[in-house]
Amino acid sequence: MSTHIGAKPGEIADRVLMPGDPLRAKWIAENYLEDAKCYSTVRNMFGFTGTYQGTRVSVQGSGMGMPSASIYAHELINEYGVKTLIRVGSCGALAESLNLRDVVAAIGSSTDSNMNRMRFDGLIDYAPVADFGLLRKAVEVAEQRGVTMRVGPILAADAFYTDRPDLYDTLADYGVLAVEMESAALYTIAARYQARALTILTVSDHIKRGEATTAQEREQTFSQMVEIALDTVVAA
Ligand SMILES: O=P(O)(O)O[C@H]1O[C@H](CO)[C@@H](O)[C@H]1O
Ligand SMILES: O=c1cc[nH]c(=O)[nH]1
Secondary structure, three states: OOOOOOOOOOOOOOEEEEOOOHHHHHHHHHHHOEEEEEEEOHHHOOEEEEEEOOEEEEEEOOOOOHHHHHHHHHHHHHHHOOOEEEEEEEEEEOOOOOOOOOEEEEEEEEEOOOHHHHHOOOOOOOOOEOOHHHHHHHHHHHHHHOOOEEEEEEEEOOOOOOOOHHHHHHHHHOOOOEEEOOHHHHHHHHHHOOOEEEEEEEEEEEOOOOEEOOHHHHHHOOHHHHHHHHHHHHHO
């Protein structure tokens, strides 16, 4: 058992899907994994291991925000030997061209978090990026499935409710597609400990248009993203 994950050694697969929402983890395990077994209920941040197309896969909730997601990514990699992590999250669209339920893969993640400034003594603006092999595979899988998946940079924000919507407009001018709250930390921790990471998102909100999906939809209906992530993680 690690501090925040109640699994015994060997109970977590070396490839993991990471939704922020622990109930999305449960939904994925119940709907996509065979012989899924819950290995952790610590803090109700559920984790499950089962098989997908014959390959062992785990699904671990990571909570909201980079401090929480960092704990799970760190423990999965360093205490359970996880090598491949694909975040499956929701996001707010910044790009006008995106619509609710569109799927986005994050090639890189800008952030307003202070975590990496602390890591690099404020001297380097580190650029957290996706693993190229995972991203390439996800693009292939999306094409095979006939899903239009936008690939581009995103923002990992500390705050869900921002006081600076003007900055979102500026980021959109620079090609940033969407905002979520974990990817920069996930990419950084994976790089630091020689693991591979990718973030795939579904647009749950459109920031400019004020459109939003429901909590139930965020938990249970983002199947295209989950299927792309599962096909990618087993091929990795
Ligand atoms: O749907 P999840 O994976 O939790 O991701 C997004 O949703 C949460 C905010 O509602 C944040 O965690 C954000 O990154
Ligand atoms: O971080 C997030 C996630 C979903 N929707 C948003 O607007 N922001």
